[in-house]
Each structure stands twice: as C-alpha cells, then as structure tokens.
Amino acid sequence: QVQLQESGPGLVKPSETLSLTCAVSGYSISSGYYWGWIRQPPGKGLEWIGSIYHSGSTYYNPSLKSRVTISVDTSKNQFSLKLSSVTAADTAVYYCASGYSYGYAYWGQGTLVTVSS
C-alpha cells in the first residue's frame, strides 16, 4: 500500500519560495506512477499544480508553470515541490498524490501552507 506524507513550513512570507516534500513508503518512486501535487485554497476546489513521472519527466499546470519546480530524490524515496514568488493567493492545503494517468489513487493527508508576513 502506497503511503504519502507531506512536510514543510506552514507559514511562508510573500515573495518567498514555498518548499514541500512528500515522503513515500510502501512503494519505490522509480518503479512507476505519476507523483503529483494538488492544492485546495480554504473553502474552495482542487487545483492540479504539477506531476512528475517515475522516469523524471515533469508536467505543470500552465497557469503556474513559471513558478513551479517538481523534483524527485530516489535515494530518499521522496519528491518535492517548490513554488516561487508566493502571494496570499497561494495559501492552501497542499496534497501530494500518486497514481496512474487515469487518476490519483493515493493521497497524503495534506498540509496547510499560509502565505503571510
């Protein structure tokens, strides 16, 4: 069973870079699946941020592409999100998730990131 756990600062200052890590257990990242980040502003819907395939290819939401970097550390079996130049609009619960292209079957519990000075 794939298990995912997000970690990172819960508070980020405006204009700085948001950095989160998703630790994976029960499955080797390099074996398969897409590994993605999805966020949800308080009281709102879901927004796909981007994903990385087990081969290392990355795919980003066009609306965030200029600010997003997703990378994998196979030695630690984890993947990471960096979102630069954050504003209050980036305040959200950030989820890491994994699955096949047809859907994300495995999700972390989510972590709230607040952008505020």
Next chain:
Amino acid sequence: EIVLTQSPATLSLSPGERATLSCRASQSVSSYLAWYQQKPGQAPRLLIYDASNRATGIPARFSGSGSGTDFTLTISSLEPEDFAVYYCQQRSNWPPRWTFGQGTKVEIK
C-alpha cells in the same frame, strides 16, 4: 484548456435516495474522466476512473457513465457516509495535464 463544469452545485437528498451528478467538459475528453469524493478535513478519494471503472474498494452503489463531453456519477442509494463533495477530473492526452471541476456538494435534506 479544457474546463469542467459540474452541476448542480449542491444536491440535497435523503439517505436511500438516488444521486445523479453531472460533469460537462468544454471539449471532448474521450473517456479520460475520473470522480473523487472528499469529506471535510480529508484528502480526496478516487471513486471512478476512465469514466466508468470503479477504483479498488469502491462500493457498487457508485457508478459512472458517459464519454466525450458529458459524464454522470450515480450513487444508487445514498448511505450516511456518502454525504460529501464530489469532484470530476479530466486528463488531457498529451502532455498529461489534469483539471478538476468545481465540485458538487451532496448534503442531507
């Protein structure tokens, strides 16, 4: 960019009733459509993938149908634990990109 529009925004039903949720795509997504359930404070759960296939462990009362631009999630008989928000999600063929609908809340009447 493909836009997914879900309707209704809120569905008020009683336990035991049938729920029918709609998801319409701004252009054809073939059968690349998934449905998720989300309860307060929880991560979404994959219910249906490729329009009509139930994910592992999903009860048979959940079913999906449709192709192209019009899709439906049906809950045949609502259980108390089914009251939640439901999202549809499409995947573009290439490059892979995923888009969510705005959600339908199924609430107790």
